[in-house]
Amino acid sequence: MQRVYTFLIIAGFAVFLVIPLVSFHLLSPNTIRDVVADPARASLLEKELRSIMGKEVSSITLQRQLGNAFAIANEAIVNRYSLTGQQVDQLVNLMLANRLNQATVDSLLAGPDNEFRKTAFSNYANWLYGRAYTRDEAAREALLTISGNINNYEVIPKLGFDRYKKKSLQYSFAKASLTGPAVTHPWMLMFFSFGLVIVGAIGFSLQLLKEPPGIKNNDTFRHPATSRKWLGIIIGTFLILFYIVLYFYPELMTSWVALVDPISFWLKGSEAGHFFLYGFLYTISVVVMGVRMIIKYRHNRYQIVRTLSVMFFQTTLAFILPEILVRLNQPYFDFKNIWPLDYDFFFDFELNKLIASGQMGVFMLVWGIALALIGVPVFTYFYGKRWYCSWVCGCGGLAETLGDPFRHLSDKSLRAWKIEQGSIYTVMVFAVVMTMGVLYTYFTGSATVVGFNTYTVREVYGAFIGAVFAGVVGTGFYPFMGNRVWCRFGCPLAAYMGIIQRFKSRFRITTNGGQCISCGNCSTYCEMGIDVRAYAQKGENIIRASCVGCGICAAVCPRGVLKLENGPARDRFNPNGFIK
Amino acid sequence: MGKIVIIGNGIAGITAARHIRKMSDDAIVVISAESKYFFSRTALMYVFMGHMKFEHTQPYENWFWKKNKIQLIESQVTHLNTANKQLTLRSGEVIPYHKLVLALGSKPRPLPLVGAELAGVQSLYTKQDLHLMEQNSQGVQQAVVVGGGLIGIEMAEMLHSRDIHVTLVVREDSYWNIVLPKEESEMVNRHIRSRGVTLRLGRTVQQIKGQERVEGIALDDGTDLPCQFLGITIGVMPNTGLVENSEIDTHHGILVDEYLQTNVPDVYAIGDCVELRNPPPGHRAMEPVWYTGRIMGETVAQTLCGKPTAYAPGIWFNSAKFFDLEYQTYGFVPPTPREGYDSYYREDRKNERALRLTYDTNNNIVGINSLGLRLNHQACERWISMGKTLEYALAHLEEIDFDPEFYPKLNRSLV
Numbered sequence: 001m002q003r004v005y006t007f008l009i010i011a012g013f014a015v016f017l018v019i020p021l022v023s024f025h026l027l028s029p030n031t032i033r034d035v036v037a038d039p040a041r042a043s044l045l046e047k048e049l050r051s052i053m054g055k056e057v058s059s060i061t062l063q064r065q066l067g068n069a070f071a072i073a074n075e076a077i078v079n080r081y082s083l084t085g086q087q088v089d090q091l092v093n094l095m096l097a098n099r100l101n102q103a104t105v106d107s108l109l110a111g112p113d114n115e116f117r118k119t120a121f122s123n124y125a126n127w128l129y130g131r132a133y134t135r136d137e138a139a140r141e142a143l144l145t146i147s148g149n150i151n152n153y154e155v156i157p158k159l160g161f162d163r164y165k166k167k168s169l170q171y172s173f174a175k176a177s178l179t180g181p182a183v184t185h186p187w188m189l190m191f192f193s194f195g196l197v198i199v200g201a202i203g204f205s206l207q208l209l210k211e212p213p214g215i216k217n218n219d220t221f222r223h224p225a226t227s228r229k230w231l232g233i234i235i236g237t238f239l240i241l242f243y244i245v246l247y248f249y250p251e252l253m254t255s256w257v258a259l260v261d262p263i264s265f266w267l268k269g270s271e272a273g274h275f276f277l278y279g280f281l282y283t284i285s286v287v288v289m290g291v292r293m294i295i296k297y298r299h300n301r302y303q304i305v306r307t308l309s310v311m312f313f314q315t316t317l318a319f320i321l322p323e324i325l326v327r328l329n330q331p332y333f334d335f336k337n338i339w340p341l342d343y344d345f346f347f348d349f350e351l352n353k354l355i356a357s358g359q360m361g362v363f364m365l366v367w368g369i370a371l372a373l374i375g376v377p378v379f380t381y382f383y384g385k386r387w388y389c390s391w392v393c394g395c396g397g398l399a400e401t402l403g404d405p406f407r408h409l410s411d412k413s414l415r416a417w418k419i420e421q422g423s424i425y426t427v428m429v430f431a432v433v434m435t436m437g438v439l440y441t442y443f444t445g446s447a448t449v450v451g452f453n454t455y456t457v458r459e460v461y462g463a464f465i466g467a468v469f470a471g472v473v474g475t476g477f478y479p480f481m482g483n484r485v486w487c488r489f490g491c492p493l494a495a496y497m498g499i500i501q502r503f504k505s506r507f508r509i510t511t512n513g514g515q516c517i518s519c520g521n522c523s524t525y526c527e528m529g530i531d532v533r534a535y536a537q538k539g540e541n542i543i544r545a546s547c548v549g550c551g552i553c554a555a556v557c558p559r560g561v562l563k564l565e566n567g568p569a570r571d572r573f574n575p576n577g578f579i580k
Numbered sequence: 581m582g583k584i585v586i587i588g589n590g591i592a593g594i595t596a597a598r599h600i601r602k603m604s605d606d607a608i609v610v611i612s613a614e615s616k617y618f619f620s621r622t623a624l625m626y627v628f629m630g631h632m633k634f635e636h637t638q639p640y641e642n643w644f645w646k647k648n649k650i651q652l653i654e655s656q657v658t659h660l661n662t663a664n665k666q667l668t669l670r671s672g673e674v675i676p677y678h679k680l681v682l683a684l685g686s687k688p689r690p691l692p693l694v695g696a697e698l699a700g701v702q703s704l705y706t707k708q709d710l711h712l713m714e715q716n717s718q719g720v721q722q723a724v725v726v727g728g729g730l731i732g733i734e735m736a737e738m739l740h741s742r743d744i745h746v747t748l749v750v751r752e753d754s755y756w757n758i759v760l761p762k763e764e765s766e767m768v769n770r771h772i773r774s775r776g777v778t779l780r781l782g783r784t785v786q787q788i789k790g791q792e793r794v795e796g797i798a799l800d801d802g803t804d805l806p807c808q809f810l811g812i813t814i815g816v817m818p819n820t821g822l823v824e825n826s827e828i829d830t831h832h833g834i835l836v837d838e839y840l841q842t843n844v845p846d847v848y849a850i851g852d853c854v855e856l857r858n859p860p861p862g863h864r865a866m867e868p869v870w871y872t873g874r875i876m877g878e879t880v881a882q883t884l885c886g887k888p889t890a891y892a893p894g895i896w897f898n899s900a901k902f903f904d905l906e907y908q909t910y911g912f913v914p915p916t917p918r919e920g921y922d923s924y925y926r927e928d929r930k931n932e933r934a935l936r937l938t939y940d941t942n943n944n945i946v947g948i949n950s951l952g953l954r955l956n957h958q959a960c961e962r963w964i965s966m967g968k969t970l971e972y973a974l975a976h977l978e979e980i981d982f983d984p985e986f987y988p989k990l991n992r993s994l995v
């Protein structure tokens with residue numbers, strides 16, 4: 001049976017990987033008009049995309065053609081709307097004669113053709129009015145800078161295709177023009193891709209039932225998937241590439257997105273986006289691998305309850321409820337995602353969206369703030385950060401289910417601990433400072449704080465922390481550095497809760513007197529890289545900022561040494577341990 | 581500043597070294613032939629089963645020793661000259677000492693039968709034994725493990741994890757019943773069998789068969805058991821080889837007083853290699869387990885640093901895991917009914933968890949056994965040392981409960 005399940009998983013993956021190769025894009029003038037709402041821009045593109053119109057092309061070709069089309073269209077628009085050479089000469093003359101002012105500019109740029117130029121120029125160049133210029137070059141240089149700014153900030157964004165518009169159009173074009181089996185037979189393909197993998201994975205998990213209940217980590221350090229050998233490298237590479245495509249090139253994955261369109265229509269009444277697909281796969285992974293986790297630890301009630309909890313929160317609060325909210329015309333909102341992990345909670349568009357959504361939105365706003373500022377410290381005081389990290393959180397949920405087979409790959413060295421402290425608190429400070437900057441901008445309208453543009457800062461955070469660190473590295477590195485890379489080295493919420501857990505909490509892992517035999521199972525299987533044994537063999541309780549309370553150390557300990565507990569905060573360090 | 585030399589880098593020797601370092605600036609040298617760095621012998625089985633890599637058995641990172649100025653020498657001590665206070669390494673190097681600590685550990689008890697030297701026949705004690713077992717178990721389909729103790733059952737589990745069929749041959753009528761009372765012992769019998777291991781109770785090995793490699797054994801009832809691997813785990817004995825021709829007194833083990841000192845001045849002995857001249861009440865002269873090694877290491881460090889301290893191991897405790905069945909014991913639990921003692925014994929409905937409270941004629945708790953449960957060490961020790969009564973114990977079972985959260989409570993689950 002093992003072979004059958006292996007075959008199913010490989011087959012499912014193969015089908016999944018083949019889908020993009022057998023999917024094509026068919027562009028028609030109608031698609032262009034549907035995707036690009038503005039008719040002027042649509043017709044510009046239509047001209048440039050004629051060569052692939054009505055032809056089935058691969059998504060790479062489509063993107064290459066689109067890239068060209070955007071570039072040519074932008075050039076045409078810039079040529080049409082920016083200052084002409086003649087106008088520049090005339091303006092320079094005015095400047096040299098010290099006669100540049102609203103009236104002269106208005107008269108120079110009169111007429112309907114110049115309407116756009118005139119407004120843009122008075123907005124961007126009014127500081128030049130009345131300034132004395134004696135040298136032609138200086139005046140020309142100032143004008144060219146202004147004209148460049150007008151092109152970049154006015155002409156292209158308002159009339160052409162700027163970075164953001166291009167990115168979103170690339171995706172919409174790909175999605176709207178998609179043809180092939182993913183569109184015609186989504187259910188069938190879904191069954192032969194995800195479906196087979198799910199059946200295989202469940203089958204594999206059921207195999208565990210053949211072994212009697214108990215800790216069975218046999219061959220963990222020999223299996224090619226879980227010991228950084230070839231299979232682990234393949235899995236890791238796949239995950240890394242998947243995340244790169246998801247975050248940076250979603251336009252290449254529309255054939256996968258199309259598979260879940262039917263589910264999306266059923267759930268929220270509209271087609272799926274790439275993050276819907278991601279949420280779907282994520283939830284499936286948590287549920288399927290959660291079943292495995294429960295079977296593997298079926299003798300351990302703490303593990304069963306905790307796993308059911310992450311499965312529940314991922315399925316309901318993270319996946320289904322937000323989509324239902326959208327269907328009910330409410331803002332998309334994940335009630336269990338907490339700032340600063342939810343780093344865009346305080347971004348202007350989020351705040352505006354919530355505030356604009358009436359009572360429900362305001363409730364969400366208050367909920368989010370209360371959870372971050374009151375809920376987190378209170379719960380962490382009573383239960384330690386495990387209440388969130390290994391019971392509720394989505395990242396934690398994936399780590400504890402899909403990531404469980406890789407938990408032993410975390411680095412336990414003192415060096416790794418030092419790196420962890422350096423990096424996680426840096427990210428926390430970054431997140432807090434960024435949020436303060438964003439709020440400053442929100443309330444004052446000024447985009448710069450001490451020389452930094454808050455929009456740039458949050459873009460940097462989103463790309464490097466939100467996407468690369470949390471996604472690409474956080475999950476992609478499961479098979480190399482264990483299942484909690486993000487939680488350990490990056491998560492700002494974990495850092496925040498860690499401080500509370502370390503200094504003011506009732507949670508600890510109690511060490512059972514002198515029973516430790518220093519075997520090292522606990523340290524080996526600690527996903528956070530805590531050297532649990534170092535404490536246990538001294539008879540000391542384990543109180544560490546990073547502990548997520550997964551309870552696996554206690555489960556694997558062959559001598560019953562460790563127990564996760566909430567108790568009086570006083571004396572929880574057990575300084576006079578049993579062992580001197 | 582003196583020079584303290586410790587022979588043996590097991591739990592006893594290393595604990596001594598660490599504690600001496602905490603209290604003094606003496607030069608510390610630890611010599612061992614088995615490995616340069618301290619590792620946990622108790623974890624060897626997990627390396628074989630693939631739960632861990634060997635490096636995970638090392639409780640301290642390699643930089644630790646230099647940082648703490650503990651010099652490590654990987655070599656065999658071949659000769660001891662207590663008159664001149666020096667020792668000789670295999671390389672011929674002579675090392676002087678001011679104080680010497682012998683922490684030589686144990687060696688497996690050999691099976692006195694022809695054929696015990698055949699390939700595929702081995703014991704399990706050292707790191708080298710582990711490597712040997714790795715080789716010896718290649719391609720093996722049937723294995724026999726002789727000896728019904730703690731290492732035997734570990735060996736059975738190790739082989740079983742490689743899908744090798746294992747027969748465990750036990751001299752006693754029931755597994756480890758020289759220590760476990762009948763009910764516990766029978767529960768372990770059932771558990772071993774439920775894991776797919778064949779258990780032959782009340783049997784001894786008469787003959788080992790094979791030319792170069794072991795091919796099988798014959799039991800005393802005449803049955804032949806074919807096997808390509810034969811594990812000998814019939815106990816350990818103190819490793820006294822180094823001191824045999826020296827001034828140092830030995831009996832079974834190296835004889836020491838309550839300060840862990842041998843009859844030779846400035847020579848101490850700790851850990852498995854020791855035999856106590858006057859064991860403390862409730863303890864035996866030889867208790868070759870991890871904890872006693874550790875406590876002796878802590879104790880001798882005090883003495884060596886100018887604070888003479890008698891060995892006081894406290895209430896006896898031990899623990900083990902038989903396949904998936906965890907076992908803990910505290911205090912005095914006689915394996916067979918004993919005049920003046922009685923016990924309260926309960927199992928859960930599925931007969932997979934058990935608790936025994938042994939009490940004396942005054943109803944005071946003197947010993948506790950558990951299977952499939954986790955008990956709180958400090959609470960058990962308190963009950964026994966304070967002589968809590970059975971009535972108190974039964975009314976306060978939650979005090980000793982150490983099972984994880986959400987597990988059924990002790991007072992509920994045992995019927």
Ligand SMILES: Cc1cc2nc3c(=O)[nH]c(=O)nc-3n(C[C@H](O)[C@H](O)[C@H](O)COP(=O)(O)OP(=O)(O)OC[C@H]3O[C@@H](n4cnc5c(N)ncnc54)[C@H](O)[C@@H]3O)c2cc1C
Nearest residue numbers: 588590591592612613614656657684685851852868869870
């Ligand atoms: C497989 C196995 C599982 C076990 N499991 C448990 C358990 O679960 N719980 C428990 O309590 N106990 C357990 N034990 C017993 C426990 O490991 C021992 O009691 C303990 O390791 C003894 O420690 P020690 O420091 O006295 O000696 P050792 O750990 O034996 O160390 C002695 C060292 O001295 C070295 N040495 C000896 N002579 C010389 C010389 N002449 N020159 C140089 N070096 C020398 C040896 O090579 C060895 O490295 C287990 C033992 C084994 C083998």
Ligand code: SF4
Nearest residue numbers: 516517519520522557
């Ligand atoms: S798993 Fe248990 S016995 Fe082993 S080192 Fe950790 S606490 Fe000690």
